[in-house]
Amino acid sequence: MSNNKFLKDTDLNEFKLKLNDLNDKLTRSGKKLVIAKSKFSKREVDKEFVIKYSEEYKQAKANYLEACKDSKFIDNFNNAKSQLKNAKKSDDNYQDLYNQYKYSKALFKGYKIAVKERGFGGELYALNNVALKLDDIKFKYREDHPYAVNGVSVEIEHGNYVAIIGHNGSGKSTLSKIIIGVLEPTKGNIEVYGNKVTKSNINIVRKFLGIVFQNPDNQFIGSTVRDDIAFGLENRRIEPSKMSDIIINAAKKVNMQDFLDHEPLMLSGGQKQRVAIASALALSPNILIFDEATSMLDPKGKNEVKQIMIELKNTREKTIFSITHDMDEILNADKVMVMNKGQLVKFGTPKEILSDKDFLRSINLDIPFVAQVEEALQNLGLKISGSENLDELVDKICQI
Ligand SMILES: Nc1ncnc2c1ncn2[C@@H]1O[C@H](COP(=O)(O)OP(=O)(O)OP(=O)(O)O)[C@@H](O)[C@H]1O
Numbered sequence: 019m020s021n022n023k024f025l026k027d028t029d030l031n032e033f034k035l036k037l038n039d040l041n042d043k044l045t046r047s048g049k050k051l052v053i054a055k056s057k058f059s060k061r062e063v064d065k066e067f068v069i070k071y072s073e074e075y076k077q078a079k080a081n082y083l084e085a086c087k088d089s090k091f092i093d094n095f096n097n098a099k100s101q102l103k104n105a106k107k108s109d110d111n112y113q114d115l116y117n118q119y120k121y122s123k124a125l126f127k128g129y130k131i132a133v134k135e136r137g138f139g140g141e142l143y144a145l146n147n148v149a150l151k152l153d154d155i156k157f158k159y160r161e162d163h164p165y166a167v168n169g170v171s172v173e174i175e176h177g178n179y180v181a182i183i184g185h186n187g188s189g190k191s192t193l194s195k196i197i198i199g200v201l202e203p204t205k206g207n208i209e210v211y212g213n214k215v216t217k218s219n220i221n222i223v224r225k226f227l228g229i230v231f232q233n234p235d236n237q238f239i240g241s242t243v244r245d246d247i248a249f250g251l252e253n254r255r256i257e258p259s260k261m262s263d264i265i266i267n268a269a270k271k272v273n274m275q276d277f278l279d280h281e282p283l284m285l286s287g288g289q290k291q292r293v294a295i296a297s298a299l300a301l302s303p304n305i306l307i308f309d310e311a312t313s314m315l316d317p318k319g320k321n322e323v324k325q326i327m328i329e330l331k332n333t334r335e336k337t338i339f340s341i342t343h344d345m346d347e348i349l350n351a352d353k354v355m356v357m358n359k360g361q362l363v364k365f366g367t368p369k370e371i372l373s374d375k376d377f378l379r380s381i382n383l384d385i386p387f388v389a390q391v392e393e394a395l396q397n398l399g400l401k402i403s404g405s406e407n408l409d410e411l412v413d414k415i416c417q418i
């Protein structure tokens with residue numbers, strides 16, 4: 019083994035992901051076997067049925083144990099050790115060999131911990147710039163129900179701000195729950211930054227994702243704002259020494275740094291939602307979903323949260339999905355997804371979407387206020403269109 023053939027952190031990461039996957043399959047087949055045995059005891063199935071699941075379980079166990087026995091980390095360590103042993107302190111590369119020895123030793127230790135923790139802690143990386151790729155996603159809540167999401171395909175590049183609109187019951191929330199992995203699609207594939215989402219990697223994929231829901235009161239766990247933001251970090255086993263800075267930075271992003279020791283329930287609706295956003299941001303998700311995050315707030319709270327969403331958009335560090343009934347909000351978006359009866363019926367820029375107002379009305383959607391005024395002016399013979407906000411519209415009117 020030459021120097022450049024030594025293992026790296028990425029090898030350990032791959033090992034963890036593999037072990038995590040096989041452990042997941044093992045747990046799953048174990049559960050299936052228990053169910054099969056219970057059915058057998060109630061005479062609902064025959065012995066063959068149990069044997070089939072028993073074989074599957076044995077195979078999953080063998081695969082898992084085989085993967086645990088991976089000898090490459092010890093071989094790598096032994097190799098580094100022998101190279102160091104054969105070198106003299108006066109050799110030019112002695113320090114490099116010593117560093118390699120220490121590194122290989124740490125990797126071997128990492129391997130042992132990974133086996134003990136059954137592959138916990140493997141990381142997925144962004145493999146491309148496509149934040150989310152949905153391929154023919156279908157979902158129904160029950161077998162005898164119609165599809166709540168019915169064949170949605172879309173590709174969203176990193177850094178986009180996407181508004182999702184649609185009448186009540188059109189499948190927006192269901193789709194967001196599928197994206198964050200709370201619901202498993204009945205059919206179709208999902209890729210997050212090029213990583214195909216599977217049953218066994220969904221927990222790892224979730225690290226890319228954060229969500230802020232509608233009701234600010236349902237999102238609190240901690241007794242202070244600080245505890246609340248810390249909760250998700252503890253779940254992710256973030257080192258305690260790093261937590262304080264992460265919490266303060268997240269609170270600053272939503273302008274709540276002066277409220278860290280306050281009780282969440284004593285805050286205003288807008289402040290609560292800002293804390294919910296901070297809790298999500300603390301986990302550094304690449305994709306942030308807002309499911310009607312402003313709909314239960316008073317006008318002041320709405321504006322506070324909308325302002326934060328625009329600030330987040332302007333950094334272009336995150337891909338943002340905003341599910342909204344507030345049609346004025348779509349003007350801020352880069353792309354708009356229009357849902358109707360579980361289907362993605364239109365996808366385009368706000369201008370493209372608003373160019374067909376009759377279509378929007380036909381699926382019971384309002385038109386943004388600015389677009390309504392433009393339409394009224396157009397009916398009076400004035401050529402005004404495409405204003406992104408009220409100020410722009412006023413400017414255009416003044417120029418006539
Ligand atoms: N837990 C559930 N069990 C059964 N059916 C459900 C469940 N949640 C939603 N549905 C149904 O799935 C369909 C899509 O609902 P979903 O909540 O995704 O729509 P939505 O676009 O988010 O609506 P809204 O604008 O009202 O929030 C609807 O027909 C709804 O009745």
Ligand SMILES: [Mg+2]
Nearest residue numbers: 190191192309
């Ligand atoms: Mg909804």
